[in-house]
Amino acid sequence: MRRIQILLAGILAATACTSMRAQSDLNALRAADGTPCVTDRDAYMAMDYWTFDQMPEGLQSVSDKPGCELAAADLVRGYHASLRAKGEPVSHTFPEGEVRFSDNGEVTLLYWHEGQIRAMHGQSRAALCLFRRSIKPEEQSFGGWNEYVRATIAFIEGNRSALEAERANLVAKVPADNLNLGVVDGLIACFGRSYANAYGAAECNRRPKPSQ
Incomplete structure (x- = not known):
């Protein structure tokens, strides 16, 4: 039951x-x-x-x-x-x-x-x-997952200070070429735009380039 x-x-x-x-x-x-x-x-x-x-x-x-x-x-x-x-x-x-x-x-x-x-x-x-x-229990949040999620939430809510704070938390947990860190950097670069635009527009893209 x-x-x-x-x-x-x-x-x-x-x-x-x-x-x-x-x-x-x-x-x-x-x-x-x-x-x-x-x-x-x-x-x-x-x-x-x-x-x-x-x-x-x-x-x-x-x-x-x-x-x-x-x-x-x-x-x-x-x-x-x-x-x-x-x-x-x-x-x-x-x-x-x-x-x-x-x-x-x-x-x-x-x-x-x-x-x-x-x-x-x-x-x-x-x-x-x-x-x-x-958002996962902290002991299950690998690779900065919760920080990435909370950064995305902050972006959609229009809270730049929270977005930047979660970016700093994410940096402490992942390497510089982490894909989700690149996404968060793009959200910061295009803060104030729609999520679709900040996530997908070429000028907002801060994801690491694939190795040749």
Whole structure:
């Protein structure tokens, strides 16, 4: 009973960030070219976590379609709700071994990725809620993850001093060529712009260049 109560609380708290579209609404959404954003929702729901979140045939196959970005955010929300309802461990086996992302179906990166899509498309309030849910216990925050998340929150809230403070905290934990540090530097360079612009515009880009 206690486990069921915890799972239910997690599901209700997460869905409070945004309202979920009905499945029929998601299936009816169209891309800019008139084609369906999602042709088989059940197929996405049946994917393992790594395929859904990280592989081209998963979430990216929807989010990469012009006009389908918010449909992709809704798809993440539905997929994540399904994982949390199952309450089972989420893991993936790499050549080096198995990595467990969650013990109970609640995956931090899914909050983050849904939040990013919503932030890119003006749904700042929902994005902030999701970003806050992606903050990990400090002992699980590797590579300056929490500092990166809090810096992003500060940017969206328009709090430059907090953004710069989190940048300083991040610098203390990661090397100079860290990708997320480059993103934060871009947010500072283009402070005051939209998240989509500061994250994606060429003149804001401070990410490390790939080695030749």
